Amino acid sequence: MAAALTQPGCGPAQLGRADKEGEPRRALPLLLFLAIMGCGGMLIAQALYIPVKAQAAQILLARAFDESLATGAPVKPWSWADTAPIARVSAPRLQVSEIVLSGGSGEAMAFGPTAVVDDRANRVTVLAAHRDTHFEFVQRLLIGDDIWIERIDGTTANYRVARVQIAAWDEFTHPTDGAEGLLALTTCYPFGTHEPGPLRYIIWAERAQG
Amino acid sequence: MRRIAMAAGRFPDKDGLVVLLILGVVALGVVASSALSSRATANPVSRAAAAAEPLPASYAPMQSEGGLILRSSADPRSGEVAASVPAMRLGTDIVANVDGQTARVTVTQAFRNTSNEWMEATYLYPLPDDGAVDTLKMVVGDRIFEGEIKPKEEAQQIYEEAKASGQKAGLVEQSRPNMFRNSIANVGPGETVLVQIEFQAPIAQVAGDYSLRLPLVVGPRYISGQDVGGADNVGSLANAAMLAGASDILAPTADPAMVARAGGGLNPVAITVNLDPGFTAEAISSPYHAVNVDGSGAVRTITLADGAVPANRDFELRWSAAGDAPALGLFRQSHSELDYVMATITPPSAERTGTAPPREMIFVIDNSGSMAGESMPAARRSLLYALETLRPQDRFNIIRFDDTMTELFTSAVFASDRNIERAKSFTHRLEAEGGTEMLPALRAALGPCSARGDVENADHNAVAIAACKAAHEAEAVIGGRVRQVIFLTDGSLSNEAAMMEEINENRGRSRVFMVGIGSAPNTFLMRRMAEAGRGTFTHVGMGDEAESQMQRLLDRLARPVATQITANVDGGNIDFAPRDLPDLYAGEPLVLLGRTRHLQGTLTVSGLIDGARWSQSVELNQAAQSDVVARLWAGRRIAEVEAERWSGQMSYDLANMAIEELGMDFNIVTSRTSLIAVDDTPSRPDGARLTREELPLLLPAGWDFDHLFGAQSAQGSRDMPLESDKERQRLELPSTSTGYMLTFTLGLLLLLSGAAGAVWMRRERLAAGLNLHSLQRAIA
Numbered sequence: 010m011a012a013a014l015t016q017p018g019c020g021p022a023q024l025g026r027a028d029k030e031g032e033p034r035r036a037l038p039l040l041l042f043l044a045i046m047g048c049g050g051m052l053i054a055q056a057l058y059i060p061v062k063a064q065a066a067q068i069l070l071a072r073a074f075d076e077s078l079a080t081g082a083p084v085k086p087w088s089w090a091d092t093a094p095i096a097r098v099s100a101p102r103l104q105v106s107e108i109v110l111s112g113g114s115g116e117a118m119a120f121g122p123t124a125v126v127d128d129r130a131n132r133v134t135v136l137a138a139h140r141d142t143h144f145e146f147v148q149r150l151l152i153g154d155d156i157w158i159e160r161i162d163g164t165t166a167n168y169r170v171a172r173v174q175i176a177a178w179d180e181f182t183h184p185t186d187g188a189e190g191l192l193a194l195t196t197c198y199p200f201g202t203h204e205p206g207p208l209r210y211i212i213w214a215e216r217a218q219g
Numbered sequence: 220m221r222r223i224a225m226a227a228g229r230f231p232d233k234d235g236l237v238v239l240l241i242l243g244v245v246a247l248g249v250v251a252s253s254a255l256s257s258r259a260t261a262n263p264v265s266r267a268a269a270a271a272e273p274l275p276a277s278y279a280p281m282q283s284e285g286g287l288i289l290r291s292s293a294d295p296r297s298g299e300v301a302a303s304v305p306a307m308r309l310g311t312d313i314v315a316n317v318d319g320q321t322a323r324v325t326v327t328q329a330f331r332n333t334s335n336e337w338m339e340a341t342y343l344y345p346l347p348d349d350g351a352v353d354t355l356k357m358v359v360g361d362r363i364f365e366g367e368i369k370p371k372e373e374a375q376q377i378y379e380e381a382k383a384s385g386q387k388a389g390l391v392e393q394s395r396p397n398m399f400r401n402s403i404a405n406v407g408p409g410e411t412v413l414v415q416i417e418f419q420a421p422i423a424q425v426a427g428d429y430s431l432r433l434p435l436v437v438g439p440r441y442i443s444g445q446d447v448g449g450a451d452n453v454g455s456l457a458n459a460a461m462l463a464g465a466s467d468i469l470a471p472t473a474d475p476a477m478v479a480r481a482g483g484g485l486n487p488v489a490i491t492v493n494l495d496p497g498f499t500a501e502a503i504s505s506p507y508h509a510v511n512v513d514g515s516g517a518v519r520t521i522t523l524a525d526g527a528v529p530a531n532r533d534f535e536l537r538w539s540a541a542g543d544a545p546a547l548g549l550f551r552q553s554h555s556e557l558d559y560v561m562a563t564i565t566p567p568s569a570e571r572t573g574t575a576p577p578r579e580m581i582f583v584i585d586n587s588g589s590m591a592g593e594s595m596p597a598a599r600r601s602l603l604y605a606l607e608t609l610r611p612q613d614r615f616n617i618i619r620f621d622d623t624m625t626e627l628f629t630s631a632v633f634a635s636d637r638n639i640e641r642a643k644s645f646t647h648r649l650e651a652e653g654g655t656e657m658l659p660a661l662r663a664a665l666g667p668c669s670a671r672g673d674v675e676n677a678d679h680n681a682v683a684i685a686a687c688k689a690a691h692e693a694e695a696v697i698g699g700r701v702r703q704v705i706f707l708t709d710g711s712l713s714n715e716a717a718m719m720e721e722i723n724e725n726r727g728r729s730r731v732f733m734v735g736i737g738s739a740p741n742t743f744l745m746r747r748m749a750e751a752g753r754g755t756f757t758h759v760g761m762g763d764e765a766e767s768q769m770q771r772l773l774d775r776l777a778r779p780v781a782t783q784i785t786a787n788v789d790g791g792n793i794d795f796a797p798r799d800l801p802d803l804y805a806g807e808p809l810v811l812l813g814r815t816r817h818l819q820g821t822l823t824v825s826g827l828i829d830g831a832r833w834s835q836s837v838e839l840n841q842a843a844q845s846d847v848v849a850r851l852w853a854g855r856r857i858a859e860v861e862a863e864r865w866s867g868q869m870s871y872d873l874a875n876m877a878i879e880e881l882g883m884d885f886n887i888v889t890s891r892t893s894l895i896a897v898d899d900t901p902s903r904p905d906g907a908r909l910t911r912e913e914l915p916l917l918l919p920a921g922w923d924f925d926h927l928f929g930a931q932s933a934q935g936s937r938d939m940p941l942e943s944d945k946e947r948q949r950l951e952l953p954s955t956s957t958g959y960m961l962t963f964t965l966g967l968l969l970l971l972s973g974a975a976g977a978v979w980m981r982r983e984r985l986a987a988g989l990n991l992h993s994l995q996r997a998i999a
Binding site: 038039041042043044045046047048049050051052053054055056057058059060118119125126135137138139140141142144148149151152153178179181182183184185195196197202203204205206207209211 | 588591622652653654871948949950951952953954955956957958959960961962963965966967968969970971972973974976977980981
């Protein structure tokens with residue numbers, strides 16, 4: 010500040026002249042910088058859109074789920090949805106619950122965990138969701154944790170985490186017969202990285218007795 | 220001026236406001252547009268999923284070493300217990316030629332078909348960790364077919380085609396770095412086909428004692444999840460196996476009753492060792508098998524006293540040098556225009572005058588939830604044992620971590636009785652819970668001076684840290700104290716790259732020893748971390764095995780012989796691996812592998828032995844010819860590539876390509892290359908059925924079959940559905956990473972740099988505006 014005050018000469022008049030002379034030359038880089046900022050803003054918006062959509066969808070889904078629970082039939086969360094909620098998965102210790110969607114497409118996965126396999130006859134359920142949105146909590150699950158599955162038909166099942174597995178995406182197998190009941194929560198691994206990789210993190214949970 | 224301009228940036232003038240406005244509009248526009256076109260938005264996920272699709276189906280994660288073998292789930296016939304005598308009988312003959320410091324081992328497996336059907340058989344067998352299979356021969360009658368190295372998928376295809384067209388075919392594949400699978404197709408009724416593989420293995424050397432270990436058995440690893448409900452701990456092994464997820468392979472285990480019925484041993488192994496170590500071997504012994512030693516002088520022949528033995532325990536042969544063991548071994552090999560060199564240098568084990576130098580031991584123990592079950596007690600007991608080995612002049616500390624971290628003492632303390640008592644009760648109280656956050660613990664362990672998150676005083680801190688480091692360094696040099704950091708973890712690591720970086724930057728005088736407990740999924744990385752920390756990686760299993768391995772490690776660590784070792788080449792240019800040389804403990808040789816365009820110059824290895832400088836030089840061009848060096852180098856390079864893959868320094872595809880290239884170049888079986896031999900003439904008549912058989916493995920000696928498989932074998936026909944009878948369904952998991960944080964970071968970066976640029980462009984205008992403003996204020 011002091012430096013500025015000692016040379017009051019370099020005032021607006023001087024600058025104004027320089028400005029006028031260099032205007033066309035100087036405007037171009039400024040525009041470039043503005044364009045860069047614009048791109049940055051766009052990317053940020055695009056990035057934030059993903060978690061925002063993920064959270065917003067869950068609110069709509071929760072409403073649809075409650076409705077489904079009341080009517081006993083699947084209710085679409087919004088009119089153009091090609092998927093419907095089928096269950097609510099929750100981990101009480103971590104205080105999270107997510108609405109599970111039918112069908113394991115990447116499309117549906119933007120809105121919630123999806124049931125890649127849901128074989129009720131053989132009691133096998135495999136869920137998949139993104140590691141940085143809905144299944145962010147999966148990395149914090151511990152062996153022995155309770156997981157609850159509440160279905161739209163009103164039934165509730167308690168599973169207990171039995172084992173953690175890491176496998177390549179194409180090396181995953183599950184038993185065709187889930188015995189008492191088998192639940193797998195799968196998501197990308199390792200956590201904390203941002204590129205898609207071949208590894209998957211799998212939480213195996215077994216139906217708790219009684 | 221600049222300061223003012225910067226300050227001005229925070230109070231944007233009109234232009235600035237316009238910029239922000241534009242930005243806001245753009246951002247809103249983007250949000251709106253993507254919200255409207257939500258269906259059309261190809262989010263990164265679906266794109267990633269699409270990209271993942273065409274990847275080859277062979278991302279062998281190679282994460283567990285040894286242990287439970289699981290076989291292809293596609294075949295529903297495969298139980299885990301083989302109760303009937305296999306139609307295909309196997310005999311194995313092993314000849315090991317020990318020449319100097321390496322062994323060339325020939326394994327001949329005779330597949331004899333005792334049935335009336337045409338058979339296909341597969342057999343899973345272990346090899347030494349660093350063994351490299353390079354030769355396959357298939358002998359049918361008096362004809363010999365040489366195997367060729369091919370990329371894995373190609374070899375599989377050739378095998379399948381030969382199998383379909385009735386030709387005999389032999390295939391050698393690597394299932395894990397130390398586990399291989401032989402398949403042989405179209406063995407006619409009553410026919411015998413020999414499959415012969417050759418590999419080389421280094422000889423382990425400690426002081427004047429040498430040993431050759433030939434693993435003969437692959438044990439099912441007992442993976443205890445939780446006790447699965449009171450009543451049905453029946454299949455705790457089977458169940459664990461099911462959940463363990465090594466879903467690519469599974470071999471049945473032989474029921475002892477069946478083995479008895481089979482008579483003559485299910486898989487008899489004959490072993491012959493031709494021992495020519497280059498000196499007169501003494502005290503030749505085999506701890507697990509009775510052996511006969513023939514011959515005299517430098518060349519001996521060792522055979523099993525009982526003839527063939529069942530393959531249910533590993534074979535180990537030990538011998539020692541009569542006088543002074545050669546302190547130096549230097550071997551070279553030229554391979555496709557490059558020279559490969561291996562140097563083994565044993566520093567003189569100085570006369571031990573009683574006490575070992577004082578040490579500083581930092582134990583880092585993982586008590587995260589994944590350690591629940593058997594791992595935690597094993598880790599606890601190992602730590603208690605370690606505490607017992609400390610002497611009053613040693614210093615120590617314990618750091619435990621899950622997603623939080625506690626240091627027992629603020630810095631390392633002397634191992635007084637009182638401190639040890641405190642440490643013991645601390646250890647007893649450790650319970651497995653919480654997540655895994657290893658980096659802070661690693662930081663705390665590496666640096667007694669590490670930054671403890673005091674962000675505000677970052678500058679001040681950096682100075683303090685540097686000073687602290689220097690002080691400790693000086694103290695260490697004067698005191699000659701060795702600092703050993705011992706990590707006990709099951710190795711469910713994350714943020715690998717950050718951990719590697721931390722070790723590389725801050726290891727200082729610390730030595731990092733990684734101890735993998737249980738089914739450590741990330742052994743490559745742990746090995747790599749240990750190497751970067753100039754220590755070793757030890758993979759201990761569960762229970763008693765874990766403890767005895769841990770004891771061996773601790774006993775070894777008690778006596779560092781040579782420290783601060785460096786290797787230099789004068790007048791030549793060689794990159795040696797490992798780059799950071801480890802300390803040497805009682806009598807261990809330093810093994811260097813290198814590759815160069817032209818081998819020349821003088822290799823000088825120097826270090827500190829008992830505080831005194833020691834060095835040894837050798838002319839590289841005096842290296843003896845050896846045909847094993849290049850492949851040993853390749854094996855080492857492959858391990859490096861695997862580690863880079865696991866630490867995220869190399870992508871999966873690149874690593875696969877690199878490994879395939881190495882495998883093809885050096886003619887060795889790797890995770891990406893297999894050996895395939897095909898009989899050129901079809902032998903199975905058209906229409907004759909081919910039966911596939913998975914040959915059962917014997918349980919390791921000392922393992923209790925009934926205990927492991929519980930009621931499963933005894934009451935196999937009871938109503939209880941058996942885990943092992945379950946079929947498994949293969950499923951490709953979708954890609955589940957949106958990666959929005961990356962996009963976000965990129966966007967933020969662009970935004971900020973754009974803003975910075977714009978402000979910079981307008982700095983004079985802004986400055987002027989502010990100037991005027993402050994002038995006005997001054998006047999007012």
